[in-house]
Amino acid sequence: MHSYLSDLGLLRDRRFTLLLSARTISVLGSAFAPVALAFGILALPGANATTLSVVLTAESLPMIVFMLAGGVIADRLPRQRVMMAGEFVMAAGFFALAVMLLTGWTPLPALSAAAALSGLATAITFPALTGIIPEVVPLDRLQAGNALLGLGANASRVAGAVLGGGTVVLFGGGWALVVSGAMFALAGVLIAMLRLDRAPVPEAVRVPAAEDPSEGEPAPRDERHSVLSDLRDGWREFSSRQWIWVVVLQFSLLVMAIQAGHGVLGPLLAKETLGGPGAWSAFLAGEAIGTIVGVLFSMRLRPKRPILVAVLLCLPAALPYVLLGLDAPLWAIVIGAFVLGVCFDMFGVLWMTTMQREVPADALSRVSSYDMLGSLMFGPIGLMLAGPAAYLFGTEEALLACAVIIVVATLAALLSPGVRNLRAPGARVRHADLK
Structure with a gap:
């Protein structure tokens, strides 16, 4: 039986504490960016919503283009070094x-080229992060480890939303971005201090990957594979699990709506009617506080059907x-952002923990890269369409359309048997015993 006290015992592990510190500081740097970049760009002479859309699209496209390569790199090279490189590229x-x-x-x-560097860094860093957590955290503590990492990240989002908005108001977007860059550089230094033994490699892995362990022929792990072969193996792991690809399809639409709403339409409405960067910082702070509360729930939440519960938690994102x-x-509006934060944090912990338990460790970063690629693939479309949609139909109407997309995509995902029926390991054993 786990308790909050036993979960917090992970903080005594030096490696976990370093990873937690690096991740927390990196997210703090990221939290400065939305307000600093949005209002820094909108304050430029002649800039408008379309200008902001172009810059944010330039940031998002490299994430999509290089995400699969990031997954292959993270499964081939020491994930610590991959994460360190990503943080330094982000700082640049x-x-x-x-x-x-x-x-x-x-x-x-x-501006677009510099923004593209941060997108490239995300493509490098995120698959490595997903894969490095099981190298640091014991299997039976994964949910607690993911929740604590989420707690640090969410606290950073709260602080970043407040401090970022204040820095923009007092000093301007440029100085807020200087602070962001310094934090990414510090996170890279902390990752460099993380000493990880190379994870033990199994003597053989089965190809093709499948949920039925009897399928596939063993392939020597030390056999050299091409990048395309690695990508094919990762795709087999990804596509053989219906619950993964259905939720990824759902999130491709959710992220399109959220990118448009959070990246362009929300800041634009804040500038037009809510009072500017201070109001949008309040929105982001409300969302971030919600994610902290969500951590407290997610540390104790042990649903028998984790993906079903996770998908249901996406409905309040429309609020x-x-x-x-x-x-x-x-x-x-700030209360609505708080509710979104609570639900999305609980979704994130359930999703990441389930992936880390269900997907083989040697393919985890590649599956994570397919996950992120699919989830983000329509994000640039949302960013590109947000500015013109606000001009043609009105900012408020475009935001309501984002809400409709979120609700319809989530309800569609619930039609999948894989989403509804996947059981947590403990519940799976009990269910088998009852048969």
Whole structure:
């Protein structure tokens, strides 16, 4: 029986504490970015919502283009080094953006190129992060480890939303981006201090991967594979699990709506009617506080059908966009953001823990890269369409359309038997005993 006290015992592990510190500081740097970048770009002479859409699209596209390569790299190379490189590349991108905003030299191609560096860094870092957690955290403590990492990240989002907005108001977006870059660099240093023994490699893995362990022929692990072969093996692991690819399809639409709402439409409405960067910082802070509360629930949440519960938790993500679209008062909008934060954090812990338990460790980063690629593939479309949609139909109407997309995609995912029926390991054993 786990308790909060036993979960917190992970903090005595030096390796976990270093990983937690690096992740927390990196997310704090990221939390400065939405407000700093959005209002820094919108404050440029002649800039508008379309300008912001272009820069954010340039940031998102490399994430999609290089995500699969990031998964292969993270499964082939020491994940610690991969994460370290990603943090330093992220720092370089934000320092470049900061220099441009502070000097006033802001040609759109240069801004887009610097933003693209941060997208590339995400493609490198995220698959490695998913895979490195089981190398640091024991299998029976994975949910607690994911929750504690989430707690640090979410606390950073709260602090970053408040401090980022304050920095933008007092000093401007350029200086906020300087702070972001410094935090990414510090996170890279902490990752460099993480000493991991190379994870033990099984003598053989089965190809093709399947949920039935009797399928497939053993292939020597030390056999050299091409990148395409690694990608095919990762795809087999991904596509053989209906619950993974259905939820990834769901999230491709959710992320499209959320990118449009959070990246362009929300800041634009905040500038037009809610009072500017301070109001949008309050929205982001409400969401971030919700994610902290969500951690407390997720540490204790042990549903028998984790993916079913996770998908149901996506429905409230539509609430803040409904409230924004209906011109609700700011306090109600912030409450809606809080609810979104609670539900999305609980989803994230259940999703990541289930993947880490169900997917073989040697393919985990590749499956994670397919997960993120699929989830993000329509994100640039949302960013590109957000500005024109606000112009043609109105900002409020575009935000309501985002809410509709979220609800319809989530209800469609619930039709999948794989989503509804996947059982947690303990519940699976009890269910088998009853047969």
